[in-house]
Amino acid sequence: MRLLVESEQREARGGDRRAEQRKAEQEFARASCGPPPDHAERQGKPEREGKWSIVHVLQHLADSEVVWAWRMRLILAQDRAPLTGYDQDLWRDRLRYRDVSMTDAFDQFVTLRRANLRLWQGLSPADLSRVGLHGERGEESLEHMRRLYAAHDLLHLRQLTRIFASLP
Numbered sequence: 001m002r003l004l005v006e007s008e009q010r011e012a013r014g015g016d017r018r019a020e021q022r023k024a025e026q027e028f029a030r031a032s033c034g035p036p037p038d039h040a041e042r043q044g045k046p047e048r049e050g051k052w053s054i055v056h057v058l059q060h061l062a063d064s065e066v067v068w069a070w071r072m073r074l075i076l077a078q079d080r081a082p083l084t085g086y087d088q089d090l091w092r093d094r095l096r097y098r099d100v101s102m103t104d105a106f107d108q109f110v111t112l113r114r115a116n117l118r119l120w121q122g123l124s125p126a127d128l129s130r131v132g133l134h135g136e137r138g139e140e141s142l143e144h145m146r147r148l149y150a151a152h153d154l155l156h157l158r159q160l161t162r163i164f165a166s167l168p
């Protein structure tokens, strides 16, 4: 995954986060094309017993975009808006990630990511310094959130690479 390596290098140098997130989207697209479509059962196969499958990861990324979309809009529009945390394993189980198709998860991710990036591109330094109040982490600025999400992309790209490598 050449692009991922480039992303990691730029991340280490504190590069352009928007470019990072576009790269990540391309990488997720490549990752989603990994197993051929006639191997749908492999996409739902966990990395190991009790671990996440490719579909779980992609739906988690899609739902992370929902959370990011909501938080970014709250922070921009309201002063010191409260931000609630969420339990990703409960979301996986109770929101039935097991029933999701990989195409639907990926389409949701791409649509929301594009909408989020469009908003992101117009943010001023003053916007980036606006904060929400996270239930567990306290004051959190949009700039900080941007770093968190860039790191989150890289984490899950590595995880997807690992899962693909573990599939028979």
Ligand code: NI
Residues within 6 Å of the ligand: 060, 088, 152, 156
């Ligand atoms: Ni995650």
